[in-house]
Amino acid sequence: MDNAGAQELLMPAIHPKELWEKTGRFKLLGEILITYKDRHGKICVLGPTHEEVITDLVAREIRSYRGLPKTLYQIQTKFRDEPRPRFGVLRSKEFIMKDAYSFDRNKEGLNESYKAMFDAYCRIFERCSLNYITVEADTGFMGGDLSHEFMVPAKSGEDIIASCSECGYTASLTIAECTKDSMRQSPEELKAIREVKTSGVSTVERVSGFLKVRPDQLVKTLIYKADEKPVAILIRADHNLNEVKVTRYLNCSALEMADDKLIKDITGGPLGFSGPVGLKGVRIISDYSVAGMRNFVTGANKADTHLMNVNLARDFKVSDWSDFRYIDGGDPCPKCGKQIKLETTIEVGHTFKLGTKYSKDLGASFLDKDGKDKLCIMGCYGIGINRIIAAAIEQNNDKDGIIWPSSLAPYQVIILPLNMAHKESVKIAEGLYGKLSSENIEVVLDDREESAGIKFKDADLIGIPIQVVIGEKALAKNKIEVKTRKDKKVVQLSEKEAVKEIMKLLP
Ligand SMILES: Nc1ncnc2c1ncn2[C@@H]1O[C@H](COP(=O)(O)OP(=O)(O)O)[C@@H](O)[C@H]1O
Ligand SMILES: [Mg+2]
Ligand SMILES: [Zn+2]
Known part of the structure; x- marks a missing residue:
């Protein structure tokens, strides 16, 4: 986000109801909003998103075209009383979002800011090793005239996209066009x-x-x-x-x-x-x-x-x-006439060209070069942080458990001394733990007094990318084992070689 020209800030999670009334979204969002009455009887909203707050802030702070363009972002907890909460972290009432908002002098500026964010999102999802598709989508309660969703194909997903393998047409089910x-x-x-x-x-x-x-x-x-x-x-x-x-x-x-x-x-x-x-x-x-x-x-x-x-x-x-209906699998593609395929996906990100809806309602105007007062043209951009975790697991697993992409893994390396009663094994494990930690490698040591079988099983289940196995048999030959979770390849190496190998395997 920083490299794409955005600036980080942190906005409040508690908002006055009046701000939400100014844009008409207090009524529009209705029961999705989680609200409470404070001790003075004032109604407060737990922020489900932050267009109101950021626009109010910009309305106060930016007066001249010299302050534009500006893209601001935060990583914050959001609250939505979802009608259909889903298992795990896919759709919850409290979740973490990375949200960004752009403010521009004119449409061309918005197009540039939008493209910068869109491209940054592509890089972010690529770095998360997600296999994703971008589709044109409905703008829903955000309003505005164009939006794109970043979709990860997964059986457990609750969004449906329509696509054509012939011409590459893709759209979310809500807007996919049916032919005449x-x-x-x-x-x-x-x-x-x-x-x-x-x-x-x-x-x-x-x-x-x-x-x-x-x-x-x-x-x-x-x-x-x-x-x-x-x-x-x-x-x-x-x-x-x-x-x-x-x-x-x-x-x-x-x-x-x-x-x-x-x-x-x-x-x-x-x-x-x-x-x-x-x-x-x-x-x-x-x-x-x-x-x-x-x-x-x-x-x-x-x-x-x-x-x-x-x-x-x-x-x-x-x-x-x-055209008033949902497209069906097998229907003709609106672009080329070949067959449409439907697939379920998880929406991990969403970008919107908002225009002036919020700047108008909240008075975010600026004095332009020509001396005229104009409304800021806005875009907004969201990524579901916890939902990425769910999507990454859906896409990267085998019968034994999770296979974390290195960029998302909670640890890069797990060390497994197989017999905690064997002093030599423990000494080597702890030495290696210290060495890798001092190289700033995220490493975890499984020092539970469990059987080798349980340690292997749990390490596969939680999916740390690199496993280092320290067993008595190999130690007798001065060797330890380095195993990659993804392909289960094992190499026997000396302790020194092992550190080198691990550094090589890390991104
Ligand atoms: N209830 C939720 N739980 C987890 N993540 C969510 C939830 N609602 C939204 N998100 C994430 O935040 C991103 C931006 O939110 P937005 O597009 O406003 O949500 P929605 O499409 O559900 O209206 C979504 O792409 C999604 O990844
Ligand atoms: Mg969305
Ligand atoms: Zn087609």
């Missing part, structure tokens, strides 16, 4: 619409089983509230609605599913039986996937009833067509 391919009309002839009784059957699987039609011959009609205005969204029933795409399309700030009462008011029927035919007074928008369908099934807007052989244009009209 499915707009092509099926050649089937239009059949007469007909009402069918589907008593108590409302989910897609059950309706399709009951009526003996495939899920892709069903259309789901989802009633939502977009900034308090109702909207009906149509989507082929085997697809999943992507609320981020809908929110962006409608340009609304809150998108919520309608409750039973609103559904009844709008459609006349109960939840689970909505359909577009005869629907009045509500905007009907549809995913592209519905456009090519003929003779499909929809809800009939009355209890226990569906309609079969419903058709577009003849039976109802759609006001807007767009």
